[in-house]
Amino acid sequence: METSDCMSSELMNQTDTAAEIITTPAGLVLPTPGIHITGMNSALKRPPQVTAEAKALLSSTGFVPSWRPSWGKVRTFGLTFPAGIELIPVAPQTPEANEEQSAFKKVEPEKAEDETAEGVKAPAKRTKIRPPQDALSVQDRLFFLLQPPLENWLKGQELIMPFEPFQYQYEGIAWLFSQKAALLADEMGLGKTMQMITSLRLLLRAGQVRRVLLVCPKPLIPNWQREFKTWAEEIPVTTVEGDGFRRNLTWRMPGAHVLLANYEVVVRDYQTMIQEAIKNGHNLKDGLGRRTEVECQTFIDGEPASPQQGGGQAEPPCPLPRFDLVVLDEAQRTKNRDSLTAKTIRSIPRSRSVCLTGTPIENRPEEMSSLFEFMGVIPPGANPDLRQLTSLSREFILRRTKDLVMKDMPPRLDRDEIIELTSAQRIAYDNAEKDGIMRLTEMGDDVSIQNVFELVLRLKQISNYDPLTQESSKLERLHADMEEIAASGGKAILFSQWTKTIDWLEERMRPYGCLVYHGGIPQPKREPILTRFKNDPDSHIILMSYATGAVGLNLQFAGYVFLYDRWWNPAVEDQAINRAHRIGCKSQVIVSKFICKDTIEERIDRVLNEKREIFRRVLGEGDNTNASLSLNANEIFGLFNMKARSAKGTKSIRPEVPKKEAA
Amino acid sequence: MAQAAPKAQLGFLGVVNLSGTGFVGGLLVTNQLGRPLEFQCTTPVKPNRTQEILYGPTLNSFVCAELIGKTLFERLQVKPQVIVSDQPEMLALRTVVALPVCLILPKSNSVSEGMIRAGAHFLKLHSDFPDDFALVGEIAKSFPADADLIEPLERVREALQETLRAGAAA
Numbered sequence: 128m129e130t131s132d133c134m135s136s137e138l139m140n141q142t143d144t145a146a147e148i149i150t151t152p153a154g155l156v157l158p159t160p161g162i163h164i165t166g167m168n169s170a171l172k173r174p175p176q177v178t179a180e181a182k183a184l185l186s187s188t189g190f191v192p193s194w195r196p197s198w199g200k201v202r203t204f205g206l207t208f209p210a211g212i213e214l215i216p217v218a219p220q221t222p223e224a225n226e227e228q229s230a231f232k233k234v235e236p237e238k239a240e241d242e243t244a245e246g247v248k249a250p251a252k253r254t255k256i257r258p259p260q261d262a263l264s265v266q267d268r269l270f271f272l273l274q275p276p277l278e279n280w281l282k283g284q285e286l287i288m289p290f291e292p293f294q295y296q297y298e299g300i301a302w303l304f305s306q307k308a309a310l311l312a313d314e315m316g317l318g319k320t321m322q323m324i325t326s327l328r329l330l331l332r333a334g335q336v337r338r339v340l341l342v343c344p345k346p347l348i349p350n351w352q353r354e355f356k357t358w359a360e361e362i363p364v365t366t367v368e369g370d371g372f373r374r375n376l377t378w379r380m381p382g383a384h385v386l387l388a389n390y391e392v393v394v395r396d397y398q399t400m401i402q403e404a405i406k407n408g409h410n411l412k413d414g415l416g417r418r419t420e421v422e423c424q425t426f427i428d429g430e431p432a433s434p435q436q437g438g439g440q441a442e443p444p445c446p447l448p449r450f451d452l453v454v455l456d457e458a459q460r461t462k463n464r465d466s467l468t469a470k471t472i473r474s475i476p477r478s479r480s481v482c483l484t485g486t487p488i489e490n491r492p493e494e495m496s497s498l499f500e501f502m503g504v505i506p507p508g509a510n511p512d513l514r515q516l517t518s519l520s521r522e523f524i525l526r527r528t529k530d531l532v533m534k535d536m537p538p539r540l541d542r543d544e545i546i547e548l549t550s551a552q553r554i555a556y557d558n559a560e561k562d563g564i565m566r567l568t569e570m571g572d573d574v575s576i577q578n579v580f581e582l583v584l585r586l587k588q589i590s591n592y593d594p595l596t597q598e599s600s601k602l603e604r605l606h607a608d609m610e611e612i613a614a615s616g617g618k619a620i621l622f623s624q625w626t627k628t629i630d631w632l633e634e635r636m637r638p639y640g641c642l643v644y645h646g647g648i649p650q651p652k653r654e655p656i657l658t659r660f661k662n663d664p665d666s667h668i669i670l671m672s673y674a675t676g677a678v679g680l681n682l683q684f685a686g687y688v689f690l691y692d693r694w695w696n697p698a699v700e701d702q703a704i705n706r707a708h709r710i711g712c713k714s715q716v717i718v719s720k721f722i723c724k725d726t727i728e729e730r731i732d733r734v735l736n737e738k739r740e741i742f743r744r745v746l747g748e749g750d751n752t753n754a755s756l757s758l759n760a761n762e763i764f765g766l767f768n769m770k771a772r773s774a775k776g777t778k779s780i781r782p783e784v785p786k787k788e789a790a
Numbered sequence: 791m792a793q794a795a796p797k798a799q800l801g802f803l804g805v806v807n808l809s810g811t812g813f814v815g816g817l818l819v820t821n822q823l824g825r826p827l828e829f830q831c832t833t834p835v836k837p838n839r840t841q842e843i844l845y846g847p848t849l850n851s852f853v854c855a856e857l858i859g860k861t862l863f864e865r866l867q868v869k870p871q872v873i874v875s876d877q878p879e880m881l882a883l884r885t886v887v888a889l890p891v892c893l894i895l896p897k898s899n900s901v902s903e904g905m906i907r908a909g910a911h912f913l914k915l916h917s918d919f920p921d922d923f924a925l926v927g928e929i930a931k932s933f934p935a936d937a938d939l940i941e942p943l944e945r946v947r948e949a950l951q952e953t954l955r956a957g958a959a960a
Contacts, residue, residue: 198841201861202833204953207868208826253941265956272952273945275824279938332825 909937
């Protein structure tokens with residue numbers, strides 16, 4: 128303290144003025160060595176000595192944020208696709224063909240440096256397979272969504288296509304592939320057969336079906352065989368034919384992927400098998416396993432037994448041959464649901480059901496019920512009303528007409544050939560009509576539709592030719608047309624209702640290399656006739672009956688069609704015409720409908736045209752074949768200005784097609 | 791005698807990032823003609839905010855390749871010989887799986903060395919695995935010249951949309 132006081136006074140002394148300085152000499156001198164003038168101790172100049180020693184913390188360190196890269200488990204969902212049938216490609220004929228038909232094409236070498244991916248043309252359109260509406264599970268839907276577009280699938284690597292399908296055909300194939308119940312009702316000539324065969328190929332390849340039954344009318348068996356050879360040569364097709372023993376073996380042959388059978392054989396053989404199964408105590412259900420179709424009751428002590436009592440614990444497997452897919456060609460054959468054919472067909476055990484027909488409704492919308500029951504989309508015995516049928520049709524029917532899809536197809540030119548009867552024909556016709564009406568009038572209330580119908584047939588036959596004098600104005604017109612057609616190397620198909628007329632015409636058409644094709648021709652001889660008609664340049668005309676020639680044949684190389692007499696239903700006439708006017712026809716098809724003036728033919732034609740016009744208005748311009756156009760009883764009576772006596776005035780009396788053939 | 795055609799199995803990997811849902815991936819195995827053999831897909835993977843911040847720009851690549859791609863590949867019963875994608879971030883998958891991973895280059899890309907032509911496309915491979923070039927080159931020879939490798943990826947994305955729809959409906 129003392130030192131600091133001195134310092135203070137000294138400082139004061141330095142700052143005070145000189146006049147006021149009072150000095151006091153003192154003898155006290157403090158020794159202050161090492162002390163800086165500022166007073167800082169020089170010891171501070173020494174480097175500090177630092178030492179460390181461990182000391183425990185007084186408390187915890189608190190929260191320290193940290194993060195480690197951890198992710199939760201990724202959950203997955205998977206789907207494995209079934210292995211399809213590996214079909215052996217048909218052996219190629221030549222080394223060049225071998226190259227072409229190898230499993231897939233080799234990459235083309237790069238031709239130029241500037242050839243980049245831009246140069247590769249993208250496919251114009253892709254047809255995706257869409258899941259059907261009844262596919263509810265994700266797996267089912269993904270199965271369809273993950274299939275490649277059809278154009279990729281069918282572009283000639285794995286599945287060789289002889290011709291590029293049309294866009295609407297791709298869509299039809301994709302639809303058939305995805306549907307478990309389907310009715311393909313494309314108008315005749317749009318390639319239903321090809322679409323079905325191609326979808327079968329894909330279904331077999333994709334492992335969706337392994338055993339298929341294709342049922343068709345007997346005359347169409349060779350047609351299907353030929354079409355399979357064209358579109359799917361690698362698929363072995365086994366036809367169910369021969370004696371009972373052989374057929375029985377064929378039905379149960381394990382390696383047959385596609386069985387082809389006609390309706391009659393199916394009905395006969397399945398009926399036999401059903402009877403045997405009943406005898407052996409089997410409880411048969413319908414082919415989709417929905418109910419007991421064939422009554423077969425087990426009895427215990429004379430009393431009907433409950434299912435638990437009868438025949439043991441477990442139900443034995445169905446003894447009938449089972450198929451993954453049953454296809455009905457010309458499915459309108461089963462339109463009567465109570466017929467033996469329809470019942471038997473429904474009893475075939477199957478998983479998928481497909482109908483093919485160009486005329487799903489021939490007479491009444493109710494005919495659809497039978498087809499829907501086969502397809503399993505309505506319960507057995509159900510009778511959906513018109514609204515329900517429309518709704519079902521939207522989901523399960525695919526129908527396209529030529530007007531809608533084949534805008535660039537060569538046109539079909541219809542011309543009504545109004546022909547005057549020859550004088551002898553006119554006399555014969557007038558006499559027959561006068562006598563006939565007189566007889567009907569005499570019959571009074573006893574007159575039946577059948578009586579009127581007989582008169583109609585008689586008059587139509589005279590219009591074709593007079594049996595007495597053999598005169599025929601239609602024949603004269605036909606000769607004139609055929610001379611021109613033969614001279615130009617063309618080919619014509621002539622349809623008639625009667626085999627008798629066809630036989631009569633055959634002799635007179637010999638100069639044009641005439642061939643005949645009707646129900647009287649044995650089955651094995653029919654195919655060679657068609658082949659000859661196609662290949663023989665001297666064969667210019669083939670005479671066909673509506674019943675045999677109207678369905679399923681491909682005669683698109685013929686440019687002319689003659690309807691020598693008219694069928695009762697224009698839908699059948701259209702089927703006949705479409706033998707020629709179908710996909711593949713290169714030029715226009717000229718259709719000549721022979722109608723004799725002032726005869727019953729003219730009156731029938733007028734009635735049919737009026738009906739056709741009504742249906743065209745109702746169903747739209749694009750669809751005029753899918754309608755009830757047959758004459759009913761009132762209309763038949765009306766041809767002679769008579770009224771139907773029966774209350775059942777709306778009953779159709781036109782002949783069955785194609786079961787019976789007029790003699 | 792004609793030489794038997796080699797049978798290639800290809801994996802097509804696609805991941806979609808849906809806002810609000812997260813990443814969903816699908817891996818479709820097909821034969822060399824595009825026919826499906828197996829399909830695996832994930833449920834949505836949604837990174838949280840911390841993951842988004844800390845992974846930063848590497849998030850997409852990590853989630854698509856290492857998380858989803860690797861998981862899907864491990865689940866497969868039918869193993870492909872090569873995995874194909876059109877998403878650049880998928881190339882990173884090669885570092886965690888033992889098979890080549892190819893990136894389909896956009897058609898606007900100029901052709902350069904190290905690319906492989908496969909069908910109608912050029913493929914890019916991970917540069918750290920030079921052996922992959924020969925292997926993929928051999929497989930690519932079996933493709934038709936106009937083979938479309940993008941189309942199966944469209945199927946994958948459509949299938950993913952379908953599973954999401956089904957998931958939303960359930």
